[in-house]
Amino acid sequence: MTSAPRSPAPHERARPLAKGSTYPAKDLCSQCGLCDSRWVAYVRRACAFLNQRFEAMETAAHGRSRDLANEDELYFGVSQRMVTARLRPAIEGAQWSGIVSRIGVRALETGLVDAVLCVQQSPDDRFTPLPVLARTPEQVLAARVNKPTLSPNLEVLEQLPGSGIRRLLAIGVGCQVQALRAVQDTLPLEQLYVLGLPCVDNVSRAGLQTFLESASDSPATVVHYEFMQDFRIHFRHSDGREETVPFFGLDTPKLKNVFAPSCLSCFDYVNGGADLVVGYMGASFGRQWLTVRNPRGQELLDLVETELDLAPVSSRGDRRAAVQQGIDAYDKAIKLPRWLAELVGFIVQRVGPQGLEYGRFSIDSHFTRNALWVRRHHPEKAEDHIPGFAKAIVARYRLPSL
Structure with a gap:
């Protein structure tokens, strides 16, 4: 007796949306790249801006969702361990010390994974992202330094079938990770590791140009920049010069609407679905903040821990006023x-919040702004779209009227 033929899965029937067409999330689309792959078939359940599913995502990835009664987890998500670190020696040309790049390199060198999903840059423009499935340490190192623009990382999922890649390390930001987690079980992989970056306020390439021209004294020579814990934006220029601008000196009237609507409606600053998160927001100036969320995250940290100058997290000040x-x-x-x-x-800088309290300051500032934006621009989505932990944080403040 012969068995009935297997029905193809949705992604086996689907094809990517045409570039330039209207994506399902419309103006809220973060251009994560899922719709540019055959996994577009799952977009209705996977897209962070169509279907918010934090608790389910965290439970599937970490075995439980965050404990809202625990102040650290309310803000920073599920965690097994939090530390601050610097890579010694630093990687030449890295934005900070290069912890993320080093983890990617070691994951390949040790055979933990077959490839690393990371983002290089276009040959024509430093700030135009180029997602790749890196197979060599050199390809990973070519992706060092942040690209602060919307990036279609997940479009490279289209390359997985037939590639021989069975174990993958994916590096990405919250909206990308939420979509990736939603389709994880349908990918042709034996193991997936997710290294997350905290992310807030990305822009289109045109929006980035507006920001650079407004904030820097030499926008054409900026190599990278970051909003740092000393309440200043640090610009690094192609000649090695570092320029700093106080947060409070930005041209808010000009820049208020430059950020992508997806970022103005996002509440996953800390990348709650990643196995390991590496950023700066919960560390003192000059160090990186690492959050291990589950055993896979510890596996990633184990790859480089002996090369890190580690220190405990700390917190100082009061952010609320x-x-x-x-x-x-x-x-x-x-x-x-x-x-x-x-x-x-x-x-x-001298009396304000530092360490984890700076992280809470940044989260509070962006969650209150974003909650107000969603309630004004998409009131029909606000109740379901704003997750419970964000509502609890926002409720601590007085918001302007709608």
Whole structure:
């Protein structure tokens, strides 16, 4: 007796949406790349902007969802371990010390994975992302330094069938990781590791140009930049020069609407679905913040732990008054004169929140802003779209009227 033929899975029948067509999330699309692969068939359940599913994602990835009664987990997600670190020696040309790149390299060198999903840059433009499935350490190192623009990382899933890749390390930001987790069980993989980056306020390439021209004294020579724990934006230029600008000196009226709607409606700053998260937001200046969420995350950290200068996390200061003042200033699009912005930055840098408290400051500031944005621009989505942990945080503050 012969068995009935197997029905093809949705992704085996589907094909990517045509580039330039209207994606299902429309104006909220983060261009994560899922719709540019055959896994577009799962977009209705996978897209972070169509179907918010934090608790289910965390439970599937980590065995449980975050404990909302635990202040650290309320803010930073499920965690087994939190530390701060620097890679010794640092990787030449890395944005900071190069921990993310080193983990990718070691994952390949040890045979833990067959490939690393990472983002190189276009040959024509430093800030145009080029997602790749890196098979060699050299290809991973070519992806070092952040690309602060929307990036279609998941389009390379289209390359997995027939590639021989059975074990994959995916490096990505929250919206990409949420979509990846939703389709994980349908991928032709034996094992998936996810190294997450904290992410907030990405822009289109045109939006990035507006930001650079508004904030830097030499936008054409900027190699990379980051909003850092000293309340200043650090720009590195092609000649090696470092330029810093106080947060409070930005041209808020010009930049208020430059960020992507997907980022203005995102509540996954800390990348809650990743196995291991590496960023800066919960560390003192000059160090990176690492959060291990599950045993796979510890496996990734084990690859490089002997090469790291490790220290415990710390916390100092009180963010709450600064957050409330920032809510009102942002909503009114207040722009400070440069001398006053420098003065405010000088004071806040010395007496303001540091370490984990700086992380909470940044989360509070963005969650309150984003909750207000969603309620004003997509009121029909607000109740289901804003996750419970974000609602609990936002409720601590007084928001402007809708």
